[in-house]
Amino acid sequence: MAYDRSMIRALYKKLIAFYPRDFKEQLGESMEQTFNDLCQEKLQAKQPLPGFVLWVFIETAIGIFKEHLLLISPGVIMQTLLKTFGSPPLVSLLIILPFMIMEIVNRRSFNEGFPFTLFFGLWLNLFAVSLILLPIVRAWRAQKHDMVNSVPAKGDTLLITPKSVLITSLVIILFVAIVPLLNGLNSEVFRIQVPNQFIAFAFLSLPIVLGMFAAKPIIRTLRAGGSLFAHPIHLLIVVAISLLFAVGFVSLILDQWPCFVGVPNCD
Amino acid sequence: MTATSPNQPLTPAVFHILLALSSGERHGYGIMKQVELDSQGNVNMGAGTLYGSLKRMLDAGLVKESARRIDPEMDDERRIYYQITGTGAKVLAAELERYKRIVTLAQERKIFPRTYGL
Numbered sequence: 217m218a219y220d221r222s223m224i225r226a227l228y229k230k231l232i233a234f235y236p237r238d239f240k241e242q243l244g245e246s247m248e249q250t251f252n253d254l255c256q257e258k259l260q261a262k263q264p265l266p267g268f269v270l271w272v273f274i275e276t277a278i279g280i281f282k283e284h285l286l287l288i289s290p291g292v293i294m295q296t297l298l299k300t301f302g303s304p305p306l307v308s309l310l311i312i313l314p315f316m317i318m319e320i321v322n323r324r325s326f327n328e329g330f331p332f333t334l335f336f337g338l339w340l341n342l343f344a345v346s347l348i349l350l351p352i353v354r355a356w357r358a359q360k361h362d363m364v365n366s367v368p369a370k371g372d373t374l375l376i377t378p379k380s381v382l383i384t385s386l387v388i389i390l391f392v393a394i395v396p397l398l399n400g401l402n403s404e405v406f407r408i409q410v411p412n413q414f415i416a417f418a419f420l421s422l423p424i425v426l427g428m429f430a431a432k433p434i435i436r437t438l439r440a441g442g443s444l445f446a447h448p449i450h451l452l453i454v455v456a457i458s459l460l461f462a463v464g465f466v467s468l469i470l471d472q473w474p475c476f477v478g479v480p481n482c483d
Numbered sequence: 484m485t486a487t488s489p490n491q492p493l494t495p496a497v498f499h500i501l502l503a504l505s506s507g508e509r510h511g512y513g514i515m516k517q518v519e520l521d522s523q524g525n526v527n528m529g530a531g532t533l534y535g536s537l538k539r540m541l542d543a544g545l546v547k548e549s550a551r552r553i554d555p556e557m558d559d560e561r562r563i564y565y566q567i568t569g570t571g572a573k574v575l576a577a578e579l580e581r582y583k584r585i586v587t588l589a590q591e592r593k594i595f596p597r598t599y600g601l
Binding site: 239243246250271280 | 510511512515529530531532533534535537538541557560562563
């Protein structure tokens with residue numbers, strides 16, 4: 217247990233190292249102290265640590281991303297980019313980022329290739345959940361917002377419109393599919409892995425599309441001021457499909473957790 | 484991002500941090516706990532949000548780092564404390580004044596009882 221705690225603290229220290237240098241020098245030590253205090257509080261209250269640690273890592277990773285954005289893209293461009301945090305591809309990417317960091321940091325001494333397929337799988341599961349649920353959440357929040365403010369919320373930005381979500385997704389998918397090509401066109405990887413990835417993606421696309429279609433009338437009703445439960449069958453389909461992908465994501469994380477924390481021969 | 488002029492509205496994170504520091508110097512964990520207490524558990528600030536806001540507040544001169552010392556209620560580690568500056572206090576006062584005006588306006592228009600059932 218003590219080993220786990222010191223390992224978690226060491227991992228958090230490594231995560232903080234990804235902040236811009238100025239930020240890290242000014243606040244890094246204080247952040248570490250605060251994280252240690254929060255862990256101590258959870259342990260004293262006998263509350264489970266993994267969920268809390270995961271939340272802190274994700275929240276900090278988003279903070280790191282924001283700080284870098286603030287440095288590299290001032291003004292209007294930065295504001296536009298910050299708004300796109302709500303886009304499904306980026307939300308999914310940000311959530312898996314801490315695991316990618318853990319993989320890189322903890323397995324660097326094992327001389328292994330980066331598991332693109334695994335992270336694509338993780339990303340795809342989250343992407344499916346966020347693609348189906350985020351528009352419903354936005355419509356629901358906009359409806360609540362309109363109850364106290366008649367000015368409609370501006371929801372659509374560069375990456376949240378359906379067309380740009382599709383383009384972004386295709387770019388990421390193509391990127392993941394093209395990576396094995398770097399190993400050589402005649403290799404076993406190209407002949408087996410790439411077609412398999414496309415078949416798997418095509419298979420997984422069906423429930424995603426079904427979920428999006430089921431979500432449509434719910435979103436329409438919410439935008440018109442109706443109830444979330446106006447289409448119970450559609451809602452059931454949406455919840456079931458989202459749950460399926462959420463379980464897929466959690467199962468992959470649990471299955472691969474030993475690898476993320478650096479256990480040798482974990483597969 | 485952070486308001487340096489008393490006329491600019493504050494973000495919720497900056498407002499809550501200033502409010503937490505208005506009653507005394509605190510370290511990061513202390514700020515988190517005070518924010519949670521002040522908001523009656525409604526605001527649960529993560530480390531990324533807290534320190535992102537603190538960075539901009541330090542840059543804007545709303546808060547400053549004070550001497551490191553041991554928190555008598557915690558372990559014997561020397562912690563980094565933060566304190567509100569004169570500018571920070573003025574900005575917080577201006578924000579509270581703005582809230583007060585809005586509440587007065589809402590009371591005058593009798594919005595409270597109808598919308599919030601008070």
